[in-house]
Amino acid sequence: MRQWLLATSLLAAASPAFADFNDGLKAYLAKDYPKALAEFRASAQLGQPNAQFNLGVMYFNGEGVTRDPEEAYAWFAAAEDNGLAGADKAKLKALSQLGKGQLKAASNLAQQRLSLLGQTALEKTLLPEIRVTTDNPEAHPLKRRDPRYPQNAARNMEMGFTKVIFDINEAGGVENARVVSAMPPQVFNKASLDAVSSWKYAPPKDKDGHPSRIQGAAVVLDYRLVGAQIDDKAFDKLTDALAQKAQTGNPAAQFQLAGILEWQQNIDGWRFTEIQGKEHYGAPELSAKPSSLKRPKGLPQGRDSGFKYRHWRFAFRLDEKGKPVGIRQLDIHKQSAEDAGWNRELMEQIAKRHYHRPHDSDNQGLYVLSYNVYRNSEEETVRPALPPQQSARDMVLKAAQGGLALAQYQVGSDLLYGRSCVVDRRKGLDWLTYAAQQGQVEAQELLGMELVKGGETQRDWAKAKAWLEKAAAQGSWLAKRELARVLATADAASLRDPSRSLALAQEVVKDHEDPNSYDVLADAWLAKGDKREARHYLEEALAEAKDRGWDASPYQQRLNTF
The missing domain is CATH 1.25.40 (Serine Threonine Protein Phosphatase 5, Tetratricopeptide repeat)
Structure with missing residues (x-):
């Protein structure tokens, strides 16, 4: 036995x-x-x-x-x-x-x-209820800078990926970016963190329209050299080795394999991540493809044009004669009139095509066309769509069940924010607790903030304080800010400590002059009994909120009570 x-x-x-x-x-x-x-x-x-x-x-x-x-x-x-x-x-x-x-x-x-x-x-x-959605359904990017390809990696023809988890603050800025999975290790980490930390998102808002934070947003960054080919044998050898370890239940291997699966789906370009009801997958490979798409008219070209790169993705099915039907563009964000014209032009070209495929195949299968345009070249591929990150999500969940704290944090935050699963606050808090008990700082700070927020579960100031204390001891400025709030405003006198609250809030404001930090500093002064100082910092919070384009009404309402 x-x-x-x-x-x-x-x-x-x-x-x-x-x-x-x-x-x-x-x-x-x-x-x-x-x-x-x-x-x-x-x-x-x-x-x-x-x-x-x-x-x-x-x-x-x-x-x-x-x-x-x-x-x-x-x-x-x-x-x-x-x-x-x-x-x-x-x-x-x-x-x-x-x-x-x-x-x-x-x-x-x-x-x-x-x-x-x-x-x-x-x-x-305990387990998430999986659904088809985006990685970060509540995050709307405004500005994304592509990472710089490391010179040594380019010189050595190295390619790979990084998976980065980060928080989006109330102003839409990126904080706490960290690489959680990478291949090869360390090669692209710095370039990824430098790029992601400069990104800008639309300021997140809660269900009442007030500024909020998004924690644990995730992105997989793909590093490929134009014209270079991935060493399939080396790649297969690596994934086979990890898969063997993952099959034995090794949580570290499962988490690493999840990162590779996400990257593989990204480079193949066939992750389909829009909510469109019950999608049908399992389309066959196409036996042949028509001639390549023509570059959209008016799209800049040449070294002196200043143009670098443009990417489109379209989803469609094929009718019985192999004609694309139900064509729609994926990954749509804000577009200019010129963008819309290029999109229409490409969709019209796709609609005129005729694909060859097995006659006895199901015609409901979904395809994704990926079209990349560079200064002087174009690149196109069409493949059957895959369910969004299903295998990778399964591996992350298995790693969480195996006790990997980072995976438990990811599953917990996914459940709180509905990333590729149905929102379930109770399950999310349970997974965060497992990770926090192992000392995972992001889980500790998120758990503390959620327990203060209350929501569907009863607010628990004492537990929130305990977790925020642990995260603050590990250097988390966000935990220090929220701990200062608890020490100033907790419902039980035994939990309040106005002097310590003030010291923590002043420490945070030195490096983070945002409305929420000023608001907490006002709470601390109010707990100390100094209404004049409290009013001053509420005015600072109000002014900062207006400068950032946030909803200033919560700060104005507080000022009106003085």
């Missing part, structure tokens, strides 16, 4: 932040069975099927516990229900060890286990 312990492959660079499952493997291999049991149990409670299976193995073998085929059977049943190949055979092996009097008890225990940790139960309590 010992050979059924599936997950034996570890990443050499795995850190304590990748807790639970990997730590359980290390402990098991070192015969530290009490620790292995604890770590496997933590992941098993999140629905990680390899951990559930490994608990079954330990109960079957009597490793660190009294040998118990009934418990083994129940854990194998949970692993099978959560999709682990081979768990069905292990369940039968455990069943063969049971006496007639134990069969009913084992069956009841398995049903009890499935009612809490089976696939259906976890879908209700």
Whole structure:
């Protein structure tokens, strides 16, 4: 039975932040069975099927516990229900060890286990409900600067990607950008962070129209050299190695593989991420394509034109004769009249085409055409559309179930903001709590702010303060700002500390002269009993809000009460 312990492959660079499952493997291999049991149990409670299976193995073998085929059977049943190949055979092996009097008890225990940790139960309590949407549905970009291709990478013909997670502040600026996945490691990190940090978005607003923040927005940046080809053999070797480790339940490998899958879908250009009802995928590859699209009239050309690059994506289906129908442009933002003319011209060219494809194929499948125009050249490809990031999202979720704090933070923030899933605040807070308990600072600050906000759940000042304290201790200025607010305005006197609130708010305002920071400083002065200073900083908040084009009414309303 010992050979059924599936997950034996570890990443050499795995850190304590990748807790639970990997730590359980290390402990098991070192015969530290009490620790292995604890770590496997933590992941098993999140629905990680390899951990559930490994608990079954330990109960079957009597490793660190009294040998118990009934418990083994129940854990194998949970692993099978959560999709682990081979768990069905292990369940039968455990069943063969049971006496007639134990069969009913084992069956009841398995049903009890499935009612809490089976696939259906976890879908209700923990797992995101996936839907077709964009990565950042509430974020509307106004200005994006392309990253500079690192000279050394260009010289060495290196290509790859970075996945960057960042926050969008109340003014639409980018903060806290960090690379969470990259290939090759470190090569494109600085270029990515420099570019993303300069981006500008439309100022986010909450459901009442007031300025708000977006935390955990995500983007995958693709680095390719024009005319260069990806080394498919090297790429396949890397992904195969990660896939093998990911299959064993290794959360670090799963998270890395998710980044590669997202990038692969990006470079193929076939991620379809618009909400259009129930889309139909599975279109066949086209056996031939017509001549390339013609460059739109009036589009600048040549070295002296100042033009660098322009990208279009269109989605369509084919009728029975291979003619494109239902053509629509993807990724539409603000357009000039000239842009609209170029778009129409390209769509008219597409509508006149005729594609060759298998005669017996389904004609409902969706295609995506990607068209890149450079100074002196054009590039076009047409491929079947893929469901948006389905495989990558699954891998991130598996990494979260395996105990990877960064993946848990990503799943939690996705649930809060509805990125590729239905918004579910309760599930989101649960995932953020798992990540925060491992010391993940972004999870701690977001969890603290959400607990102050309250929303559908009851506001909890004490828990919010505790999490913000932890994030502030790690240097988060945002956590310091929100902690200052709690120390000034909490409903319980035992939680308030006006002097400390003032010190934190003054520290934050030195580097962040924004309306919210001034507003918190006003709260601190008011808690100290100094209305004159409080009014002064509310006036600063009002002026700053007007300068930034924010809704100034909340600050004006507060001033009117003085």
